[in-house]
Amino acid sequence: MSAADARNGHDRGEGERQAAGSGRREVADGAVAEVSGGATLAGTTRVPGDKSISHRALLIGALADGPSVIEGLSAGEDVAATMRAVADLGAAVDHDRGSGRTVVDGGRARLRPPGVALDLGNSGTSMRLLAGVAATLDGATTLTGDESLRSRPMDRVAQPLGLMGATITGVGARCLPPVAVSGGALVGIDYTPPMASAQVKSAVLLAGLDADGETVVRERVPTRTHTEDMLARAGADVTVERDGGARVVRLRRSELQAGDVRVPGDPSQAAFWLVAALLAAGSRVTVEGIYLGAARVGYLGVLDRMGARLEVEETGPDEGSVTAWTSVLQATDVEAAEIPSLDEVPILAVAAARARGRTRFRDVAELRVKESDRLDGTATLVNAFGGTAAVEGDDLVVTGRDRALTGATIDAAGDHRMAMAAAVAGACASEAASRTLITGWESVATSYPGFLATLDRLRGSGDGRPEP
DSSP: OOHHHHHHHSTTHHHHHHHHTTTEEEETTEEEEEEESOOOOEEEEEOOBOHHHHHHHHHHHHHSBEEEEEESOOOSHHHHHHHHHHHHHTOEEEEETTTTEEEEEEOGGGOOOOSSOEEOTTOHHHHHHHHHHHTTSBEEEEEEOOTTGGGSOOHHHHHHHHHHTOEEEEETTTTEEEEEEEEOOEEOOEEOOSSOOHHHHHHHHHHHTTEESEEEEEESSOOOOHHHHHHHHTTOOEEEEEETTEEEEEEEOOOOBOOEEEOOBOHHHHHHHHHHHHHSTTOEEEEEEEEOOTTTOHHHHHHHHTTOEEEEEEEETTEEEEEEEOOOOBOOEEEGGGSTTOTTHHHHHHHHTTSBSEEEEESOGGGGGSSSOHHHHHHHHHHHTTOEEEEETTEEEEEOOSSOOOOOEEEOTTOHHHHHHHHHHHHTSSOTTOEEEEETGGGGGGTOTTHHHHHHIIIIISOSOOOO
16 A cells, blocks of 8 residues: 555545534634534544554554554544555555554565655654664664654654664754664663653664564653553563562564454543533533553543542443543642643643642643643643633643633644643633634644534534444
8 A cells, every 4th residue: 555545545534524514614824613612512422543552553563464454543644644654664554444444464574664754744653653663674764744743852762762773863952853763783772761651662662573682661650551562462572560669561572463453442532522521511421432541541530539520331441431420620739640641631721720729730841842832832721711820840730710711712833632622621611602713723633533523513413423
């Protein structure tokens, strides 16, 4: 499958067309979403396939010998970027948009550096994980992306991959993209990432599949375990152990075997609907089929501590549904280790804006190097909707208000999570006549193309289920 076929075969245009009839309009430099306030949300919905699992399923499928069948990939542009990249590296990719079924026919012998740079759009996960794969290939692979991605530091993966024997070059001291990765004879290392990062861990482990000796990653703060779990299911020689308070992953050189993967719903995307239900008067929303692994749903514990009325129903191993009802929330302190990826901080801050008291998100400096500066951006967003938020060092402090939020005009700064958090805040504003305008809405296509369509259905034009 060619890169163009992978692009055209991925389900991105349909979600954009749905959104165009749901408060989204084109402007000269992108798109703007208009969301009215006074929402009451009711119904059952599903969210796109988990992005983290989707990326890894494609990469592991490309490395494994034989055809791997993947069901339920995320329909966003970030995962489409990984799909195009593995096709450009030499894996055969067959994506059926209608069924949501993807077959990746891979094997290390098929993979080689392409003659052109791999354009990964806005996906930092794609770039960091592919750096680990590229480090195992003879020759140079260039990784690039859009303007936002080219501003995000890649030194955090360049350093450990360099210690393993790869040569990684980028722009400036922080190794900004475009990044050139020259692979070669790799050796295992014993590495403790200086920050909590599943992406760094994954890059090192993917490179370690073809490294001499043992590759060890030690995590002071445990992060999502998808890579080591999926590698184990693919036959990798990988073990996990505890060493005091640290989590230690050990990997030996391994050949991977193809297999079938079913991708559950993304719990980070579910957070938007759950918080919306908590804040919008008279609401009840159930999100079905989401991944419930402990490393991914720490935000549910935070909401529970805030007094949220939630019900979790497990329907399978690490999978189930979560229902949220309108609730009166109380402030709490949130430690970064509770939500290591920090992906849910923007929407949790919206919840905190309606909670009684002062909520402090501690040690969340990592928000500054996401798709945008989410630390300052989240404070700006909360204040725009009539809340009170401030950055204090590496902490975000939100003081709740007794009255409802107001409409606002927000620049999402090319960040999908900021855009969706703003849409929830706007929908939960008190007055139905209030309007929220969100510029840069096109960024939502990276992860959740049908977000506004689902919002419309949950508001009363349907039951919130995705279009067939």
